[in-house]
Structure formats: C-alpha cells, structure tokens
Amino acid sequence: MNAPSTVPPSTVPNITVRGLTKRYGPVTAVDALTFDVAPGLVTAFLGPNGAGKTTTLRMLLGLVAPTEGEALIGGRRYADLASPRRTVGAVLEATGFHPGRTGRDHLRVIAAGAGLDAETVTGALDRVGLTAAAGRRVRGYSLGMRQRLGLAAALLGDPQVLVLDEPANGLDPAGIAELRDLLRGLAAEGRTVLMSSHVLSEVAQTVDRVIIIAAGRLRHDGPLTDLTAEGESLEAAFLRLTATAPVSGAAAPARG
Numbered sequence: 001m002n003a004p005s006t007v008p009p010s011t012v013p014n015i016t017v018r019g020l021t022k023r024y025g026p027v028t029a030v031d032a033l034t035f036d037v038a039p040g041l042v043t044a045f046l047g048p049n050g051a052g053k054t055t056t057l058r059m060l061l062g063l064v065a066p067t068e069g070e071a072l073i074g075g076r077r078y079a080d081l082a083s084p085r086r087t088v089g090a091v092l093e094a095t096g097f098h099p100g101r102t103g104r105d106h107l108r109v110i111a112a113g114a115g116l117d118a119e120t121v122t123g124a125l126d127r128v129g130l131t132a133a134a135g136r137r138v139r140g141y142s143l144g145m146r147q148r149l150g151l152a153a154a155l156l157g158d159p160q161v162l163v164l165d166e167p168a169n170g171l172d173p174a175g176i177a178e179l180r181d182l183l184r185g186l187a188a189e190g191r192t193v194l195m196s197s198h199v200l201s202e203v204a205q206t207v208d209r210v211i212i213i214a215a216g217r218l219r220h221d222g223p224l225t226d227l228t229a230e231g232e233s234l235e236a237a238f239l240r241l242t243a244t245a246p247v248s249g250a251a252a253p254a255r256g
Contacts, residue, residue, distance in 0.1 A: 014038050014192055019069030022055050029055045031216040037194045041208040042187045045196040048242050052216035053196045057165055061090055073161055085114040089154030090163040099139035103130060103149050110153050124152040129178055143170030164195040180206045204234040214242040
C-alpha cells in the first residue's frame, strides 16, 4: 500500500456535538446529544437500530438540519469548512455510484470536482485494496467492493477527519482485518476517526473509545476499557446500557 501522509496531531480538528437534537413532528430522533471525538483515537458510535446514529452523522455532515444544538468539526459547521473533502472523508452508505462507470472513473470524477490531483485516485485505490478491480464497471461490484470504493472516495483528499457509517458492511474477514489496520493506522497518525458499526466483536478489536446512544439519547461516552475492565464483553455492556432505553416516539422514521 502507498504510505499515507503524516498529519501533525495539533492541526487535526476534533468533532464537537453540543445539545444536538432532531425532531420529526412528534418524534424525537436525536435528543440533546453532547459528546466530543478527539484526534488520535478510533471512536465507535454505537446504538440499536433506530437509535439516531445515522441521523446524527448526517447532521454532522450538513445533510440534515438540526432542530436544536450543533455538530462541529474543528469548531465549524461542515458547510463552513474551507476545503471539506480535504478536511473530512465520509462513508454513509455504499450507494450513489453510477453503475456504468468503472471504479477508477468514479473516483476521477470526484477528484476533479474537488480540485484534487489525479494521482490521488491511484493512492486511494491502493489503500483500500481495490486496484485490481479499478477497471471494472461498478454494476459488477459486490457489496464489499462498493464499500471499499466508498472508503476510497472518503480518502481521496487525505482528510484529517473520517466519519464512517458501517464501514465493514459486506467485507469478508480479510477485508475487515485490512480495514481495522487502516483505521488504527490513520488514528495513530493523529487523525480523528468516528465509526458506527453493529459488529461489536470487531469494534472491540478496533476502537479506543465508545459512544453509545439509544432512543436518541447518550448512554455511554468513555474509553473501551471502562466497559470491559471487569471482564464484561462489549456486547454485554452494550445490551445492558441499551436494554432500558425509552421509546422516543411512535412510528419513528427508519433511521439508524
């Protein structure tokens, strides 16, 4: 793989969420969330289906407007970042690809739109292990290959912050191990890494810090070791912390 560039930790923005709330009519999808995501760590963002994870990430990335509160990257809203793709790389779902384009061409279009050098495409493909399939049309990609392509797009700008929603979805065991090494390597360089996942056994091998929400509310925010120090597994701690979460509203929109 191509060696990623080193980013001085002092220059890497953190993620700051303060009183973040999103209501859809009578339903509160996200309820007054407050937490920080620091550079140099892999932070897991966990919760049951419908907990508000994806809604929170979409508010962070400026795709959904909060009802109250704010979600900032380096003290700024995503819309106010001077170079968004160079600051934040995001993967929310393995969709949005033109089926007739090759993987390489998909990345070239994104790179051109962001004013990035064409050489960034080669490096991103290499880093996610997709070089051999880069000339194939995306319509023939498996879910795991599409996930890799989305991650390559997120890495194009050599971002200081990564926001990943279920990045291991569709990956085989070798791909999951490679993703783990990549994320830990990026964090070791001092970058800010926030990922959601339902694969708790893999999360336990990858992350340093854990944020857990349920029914849109914060249930835990702290080091992974705080949850596992007494011999309790991450899965057991997760189930304990989310089992008594109140329902935030009836007929809520289907959001993670």
